[in-house]
């Protein structure tokens with residue numbers, strides 16, 4: 209007889225852990241099933257660790273709403289729990305006159321999203337704030353920050369475990385099916401098991417579509433296509449010449465080769481953006497020339513040889529180059545008809561920032 213459990217969360221990245229925490233706090237019995245031998249080894253540890261303000265997302269989207277709400281929750285939570293974080297702020301800059309109109313567009317969009325603290329900066333103010341940055345205009349986002357993502361995940365896990373949740377590592381969900389008694393999951397790994405669950409949360413990140421496809425009874429038409437886009441980070445040797453994150457205006461679907469300053473006061477450049485056809489984190493060092501050229505648009509003082517290959521992260525995309533889909537997709541029974549299943553797709557940036565808000569959103573979906 210398969211073991212009966214109340215609620216299984218598939219995936220112990222920041223999203224699965226935030227949802228597990230929220231459901232455990234709501235009194236649910238939660239088991240987190242994680243394929244790898246540790247938590248957060250995929251996208252949740254391969255990102256910029258930025259607490260985003262909520263500027264770049266179209267009004268009315270889940271990203272806009274959950275980012276702004278998530279940011280507020282995140283600052284409160286980190287302060288309460290002593291999780292290392294910093295309101296380091298960010299400047300968004302135009303490097304040529306033709307981009308100045310875009311600054312205004314982003315400021316208006318941010319305001320609609322509820323980000324009402326942006327400050328326009330003149331060339332002189334920018335120069336004073338960030339002498340190494342070459343820009344014609346810009347604005348400051350005071351609520352942008354940085355968080356220690358691993359400490360955050362450990363804290364979510366700790367909260368969940370304190371309310372009785374358990375974490376099963378090396379527990380890959382291989383397949384499943386809808387039954388009259390709940391959702392049956394076949395779990396592989398070192399100690400294979402079969403469980404039947406009242407509720408299943410598919411928070412498998414890059415593999416979320418694959419997991420849904422393996423659960424018989426989830427209509428294929430409701431599962432978005434899978435696309436991946438890799439981003440490379442280069443680090444700068446020595447202390448950061450910038451006091452805050454610096455984002456040059458770039459293409460609509462990514463922020464270009466921007467700078468983020470980490471909690472140790474060092475900085476990294478990236479991520480860039482390239483479509484790939486499988487999950488492969490290898491670093492492509494041929495990107496270097498592109499990085500030098502892109503960075504020198506706003507940081508002309510970058511010296512030859514100063515960049516070191518850092519790491520890569522992969523965006524879980526649900527639309528490809530010909531049909532960009534830019535919002536999170538969070539489906540409940542109403543969307544796919546599979547009773548008890550919540551499936552999260554395309555949880556790319558700002559997923560880390562939004563994690564607490566996504567947890568609350570999922571709890572509400574389950575309550576209705």
Ligand SMILES: Cc1cc2nc3c(=O)[nH]c(=O)nc-3n(C[C@H](O)[C@H](O)[C@H](O)COP(=O)(O)OP(=O)(O)OC[C@H]3O[C@@H](n4cnc5c(N)ncnc54)[C@H](O)[C@@H]3O)c2cc1C
Nearest residue numbers: 219221223243250252255256258381413521557559560561
């Ligand atoms: C390059 C990059 C930069 C980013 N920068 C930021 C940023 O600065 N700020 C921000 O807010 N957001 C950022 N993000 C987004 C953020 O990192 C993600 O939204 C978030 O980490 C997604 O978490 P997740 O839990 O959904 O996925 P993951 O962290 O990938 O976790 C999914 C988990 O599911 C597990 N899993 C997969 N298949 C199975 C299975 N069959 N059975 C059991 N377990 C399984 C995996 O092993 C993994 O642990 C960035 C993303 C990228 C790619």
